[in-house]
Amino acid sequence: EPALPVFSQAEVSKHGSLEAGVWVTFRGGVYDIGEFVAMHPGGTRSCWRREGPWSPSGRLCELEMDPEDQARQRAVEPSDPYSGDPQRHPVLRVNSAKPFNAEPPPSLLGDSYITPSAIFFKRNHLPVPRVDPASYRLRVEGLPRPLSLSLADLKGRFPKHTVTATLQCAGNRRSEMNAVKQVKGLNWGIAAIGNATWSGALLRDVLREGGWGPEAAAVAGGGARHVQFEGLDADASGTTYGASIPLNKALSEEGDVLLAYQMNGEDLPADHGYPLRVVVPGTVGARNVKWLGKVIVSREESASHWQQNDYKGFSPGTDWDTVDFKSAPAIQELPVQSAITQPADGAVLERDADGEVTVRGYAWSGGGREVVRVDVSLDGGKTWQVARLREGDGEGEEQGEAPPPPPPPGRAWAWKLWEVGAPLPPGEQQVEIVCKAVDNSYNMQPDSVAPIWNLRGVLSNAWHRVRVTVRE
Ligand code: MTE
Ligand code: MO
Numbered sequence: 001e002p003a004l005p006v007f008s009q010a011e012v013s014k015h016g017s018l019e020a021g022v023w024v025t026f027r028g029g030v031y032d033i034g035e036f037v038a039m040h041p042g043g044t045r046s047c048w049r050r051e052g053p054w055s056p057s058g059r060l061c062e063l064e065m066d067p068e069d070q071a072r073q074r075a076v077e078p079s080d081p082y083s084g085d086p087q088r089h090p091v092l093r094v095n096s097a098k099p100f101n102a103e104p105p106p107s108l109l110g111d112s113y114i115t116p117s118a119i120f121f122k123r124n125h126l127p128v129p130r131v132d133p134a135s136y137r138l139r140v141e142g143l144p145r146p147l148s149l150s151l152a153d154l155k156g157r158f159p160k161h162t163v164t165a166t167l168q169c170a171g172n173r174r175s176e177m178n179a180v181k182q183v184k185g186l187n188w189g190i191a192a193i194g195n196a197t198w199s200g201a202l203l204r205d206v207l208r209e210g211g212w213g214p215e216a217a218a219v220a221g222g223g224a225r226h227v228q229f230e231g232l233d234a235d236a237s238g239t240t241y242g243a244s245i246p247l248n249k250a251l252s253e254e255g256d257v258l259l260a261y262q263m264n265g266e267d268l269p270a271d272h273g274y275p276l277r278v279v280v281p282g283t284v285g286a287r288n289v290k291w292l293g294k295v296i297v298s299r300e301e302s303a304s305h306w307q308q309n310d311y312k313g314f315s316p317g318t319d320w321d322t323v324d325f326k327s328a329p330a331i332q333e334l335p336v337q338s339a340i341t342q343p344a345d346g347a348v349l350e351r352d353a354d355g356e357v358t359v360r361g362y363a364w365s366g367g368g369r370e371v372v373r374v375d376v377s378l379d380g381g382k383t384w385q386v387a388r389l390r391e392g393d394g395e396g397e398e399q400g401e402a403p404p405p406p407p408p409p410g411r412a413w414a415w416k417l418w419e420v421g422a423p424l425p426p427g428e429q430q431v432e433i434v435c436k437a438v439d440n441s442y443n444m445q446p447d448s449v450a451p452i453w454n455l456r457g458v459l460s461n462a463w464h465r466v467r468v469t470v471r472e
Contacts, residue, residue: 019411052272061228084096086128086269088102088116088271091119092104093191096186099124100128106189106340106342109362112393114195115196117264121192124271126233126234126235138276139294139295145210151261154259161201162197163199163256165256165282166413166415167196169192171458173461177457179190183454184320184455195415198279199260199261199262200276201259205256210297212251223299226244226301227247227250228244228295229245231291235293239305239306242306243302254408260279273290277289282368282369284331312328313454313458316452316453334366334367335365336363336365336445337365338374347469357422359376359422360418360419361435362416362417363389363418364416365437369410371440372438372439374437375437376422378432381463385420387398387420390416390421432465447462
């Protein structure tokens, strides 16, 4: 094979526009994703399905990044705790650079049933820790037999379990709460959510290896109620990220809680917890601890700030002077959610021959509750149409193949993408498109934001509304 050319970082950074091409480095290669960024409707979709995020025509070549450049890059700000953070995909909308928090454009999110890892939202509270996979050990405590497991142990001693699950940040859609009244937190749009395939060992199997069983329950004083997780990411004082979930969720045969080492069929990316993270299907993002260092079975919830004094819901009447974080439970399962990913808010739609607009979006509910219906309105909520729910990735649908079987009851961990073709009202005008989802417990989204407003801007799940202009 011919030797691949080596590009300098300086050369790569010269390509940052659609005219010059948009070059990015990824896994030791340099890619031109200019076409991809342009987001031709339809074109990118099929391309993503077949090839992943990089357009085949946009692939420049596979090559090594100049090692000297990499070293130089790392040396830029040696005192900056974030200098070890990985490179990120340029289409991400950055909410905060340090720590890194970013979400993809909604249209891309709604384009693929499985969210490609590169554009999956990233929610970091701290610098990304660099973990050496060879010396890595997961410690498991609070059991008759404490464990210290290497990656090889986790991969070799426990059956590999794969789950497709949606992860959503408690602050998804916070910007809509901010529009009602200022809240504290990152100003997320509708894309702090994603759907991925996760693989790893079942937490349940690992706890059993540590001796969990009826006898162990007695040993633990009969009082163990929670499983705490500690991350390896730390602030300057050494405080690590932490959270906990109820023990019964971890132990349940139907809980599907994973110690995941893979995302979408590859090693976890650095931003998503390499080498190991917890995936708690149906449960708020905050409990899905990344860069997992320790698991502790305990009588108590995690004492971490993020379990005790954050990620809780309050009344719209509660303000920072009156809030008592002890008075509210930590968020675990999330409420029913849906949002419109296409058309974009503020879009101008030219009326085409059939005078229809295609509305697309996602819908999901926490706790394994399945979304059974999505209603869409083109007149601000006066009249409604039922959207078509796409099961799985919808791959076989065009060929008329049967849809995949529905998930077992109580284990609908993955979102559904939906779409509906709706007739546009006549004449030039402003149209308010609205969506709302219903889950199999008949939970529905509230119609407006004000009654669910809360000072941290969490649990924002009102009907989603986008305003578009229709032109002849
Ligand atoms: N785990 C660690 N160790 N550190 C973190 O900052 N953020 C949490 C959770 N796990 C976090 C973490 C939050 S609030 C969310 S929403 C999810 O990770 C985001 O996961 P993602 O970045 O893989 O999308
Ligand atoms: Mo989050």
